[in-house]
Amino acid sequence: MATTILVVDDERESAQMLSRFFEASGYEVLSASEGVEALRLAKENRVDLMITDLKMPRMDGITLLKEMQTVSPQTVGIVVTGFATVDTAVEAMKVGAFDYVSKPFQLEEIRLAVQRALDHRRLKEENVSLKQQLRKKYRFENIVGDHPKMQELFRLIERVANSDSTVLVTGDSGTGKELVARAIHYNSNRREKYLVPVNCGAIPENLLESELFGYVKGAFTGATATREGRFETANGGTIFLDEIGEMSMNLQVKLLRVIQESEFEPVGSSKTRRVDVRIIAATNINLEQAVKERQFREDLFYRLNVIPLHIPPLRERRSDIPLLVNHFLSHFREEKNRDVQPLDDDVMAALMAYDWPGNVRELENLIERMVILSDDGHIRMNDLPEKLREAQGIPAPTHVVIPEGGLEFNKVIGDYEDRLILSALERTKGNKNLAAKLLNLKRTTLVEKIKKKGLDEVIAEKMAG
Template sequence: MESARILIADDDKKTRDFVAAFLSYKGYQVFQAGDGQDALEKIELNDVQMVITDIMMPRINGLEFIKKLKAMRPEIVTIAYSAFANYEMTANLLKAGAFFFLEKPFNLEELETHVKRGLEHQTLQRQSFKAKPCIKNRSLLNHIIGESEKMLSLFEMIEKVAGSDSTVLIQGESGTGKELVAKAIHDLSNRATKNFVPVNCAAIPDDLLESELFGHVKGSFTGAVATRIGRFEMADRGTLFLDEIGDMKPNLQVKLLRVLQNKELEPVGAARTKKVDVRIIAATNQNLEHLVASKIFREDLYYRLSVIPIMLPPLRERKSDVPLLINNFLEKFNKNKQRKVQSFDKSTMDILCNYDWPGNVRELENLVERMVIIKGSGTILFNDLPEKYRGIKSAGKSEQLTLPDSGFCLNSAVEDFENRLILQALEKTGGNKKEAANLLNLKRTTLIEKLKKKKLLFNDASFSSS
């Protein structure tokens, strides 16, 4: 297999030669450039897969270089480094498209780790691009993260239905992003310049929902001290999103059906109807067909709503999207919470990719936010995870293991499993290596050698050397 081609851009020849010699020794084909402009010229002449660049360079600084590189060759993975790092610089580099940022001086083995991960990420991207359909308005779908086959099909469906005024019924488990999909349909439609009005039918008391939807006239009921328009009129010529439609009571289902059929509504206490031009997008986490069969939901309303049904996949059915979502949430919460968490380490990422996520994307987002706030900076490790996630895929539960369609690195999995067992043994024994070795049925010297080789807590003073 041909080795990867890497270009190093740095005006400091000593640093450039040092990094180049290390990567050449590791088997990579290495090119060098003295600054950003020189690098762009060499990239035009060579098929480069990765660029490692300093930030402080003449002619074109590292940030501008990355922006130009991404415009010219977006598939190239970029790792940036600098001795003058700050939060704003890191955020700007990642936003410009850098895969990772390292502070100088950096450890060469750490660099190699990120080189491998960057190249693996590039391989996955190429595989997804091969299967990727033509999505014309991808920029308007940025809030919906995913490259899996199911998500690419969803993007296609959103674009197809956006151009019509047909009613859409979005079904999916809680936390799958139903409102995001509804908003994307609105933003891609010819109603995008008008209001997108969301209503959670389960969150508003039954006795207030009718007034909330259709409005009321002054004096129509106790407390109606003024005439008020409802959500339907707010959404006139725009889109009304009815979330948790399955919780709507039968009397309101009748009124909603009338609006869908006649395009007119009757405010509470009013003597005449009003015409409205509203596109309805409804959503539910319930099975409406079962509710229809149980006479809880009107059959005629169900068919009116489900002109175009869209089923959102749960996160457990698109686990290949978990790393993309995690990286997206990391960037978001680092910025919002003023933190500097760089990544989840590989074994931790593998664990999260194998978790079933009953709370779906919302649960994953909440976990990343929690980890960013608590960790603050650096890399999130296995022991940083809450016990709920550290307990998954434990020994003796082989029936939970699944082989992904893309294959699996057995050696890496075995090593990760061994690392976790060693860490658990040390944790159980308070860091006493002799007792940990006994738990693992190893000699103490064997355990110490493994700790040295794996660099597991080797320099952690919190663990006993006994």
């Protein structure tokens, strides 16, 4: 679509000259000789940019700019003004004009101003749509989870998002801690400002302080210029301190001060800076344990732990696995533009039986790999890595197929118990002590079950065979 420029000038000649010039440069040009007509044109057409004179009868340029913002907010304004009215030009900028050009002007001058204004508008639009995308991405529909513990987590996120309270997100590696931090930020009233992530574990200790708080020129060798820190960047927004457990004791003191007083000094400076930053911290280590071992300050722990959000490991919410699998399948189907079929039951059962030490990230990576590697979009049992095929031997309690005609609940459970006990004994070569350990049962309970179920004979037979 061609870019449309609206030229407003009561001097017919000057309006015509501009119109011809921009038409020749490939723009769509509309022209008006006064404000009311200009506003009518902007209502009826999409106008990207308006060049207006300031001094006009009926409606002056300033009023026109103001009105234009209501009628057509996406229109950028450029003001053309006689030399004597530079003050008015400044006023025009205040009511939203992007630039001004003084009369008499060279056409090249005004062409450049138009170019700059359009570039600026495009960047602004891209920025808005980027922010909208981000916001969409971190609404909750992108954190998949139906398990009661996840539902509870979503409710908590919703409730705490708009407060300024410090949040501590805990959970094993790959459980979605960063995702939760983003959801909080993009659902909070700080969403228009930055979310600044800092991985405390990835930045060397001696650099972390200047990274967080910034430094002034000459603060240390190599500090050739003053640089703002991440807290400054996050001002008005949120800072995400990932792997907070890795922070040194020395820095912990400084962080505590930011939390308590909202202030800090850049490295090498004695000038105190004040910021308004919401803190979300995350860790996959047990901070309470670290406090006991004196690796982490107790006072800081309590300051961070105002709102604890714990994300359970994937193996404790296996019922979410099919949801996640389908979520990632459709995601990668789109991203890689591949035809992918829904998973076969046995493949899904294997995924549900596996323990996922790397949690959701491991699952996501696996699905991505399988989508890329499959030739015909059909993922088969044989495509799964060995460790997943092995896990399938233990049927997942959450994935059962109920036969058409229904089943005998107690018998199925009983049979399942038998199978568990027998395989445990097989694995331990008949040693009941060890078998009980494997099953996390008391030895007496196991012995009792064997006796009650009359399994002794079966076992004797197996051992003999």
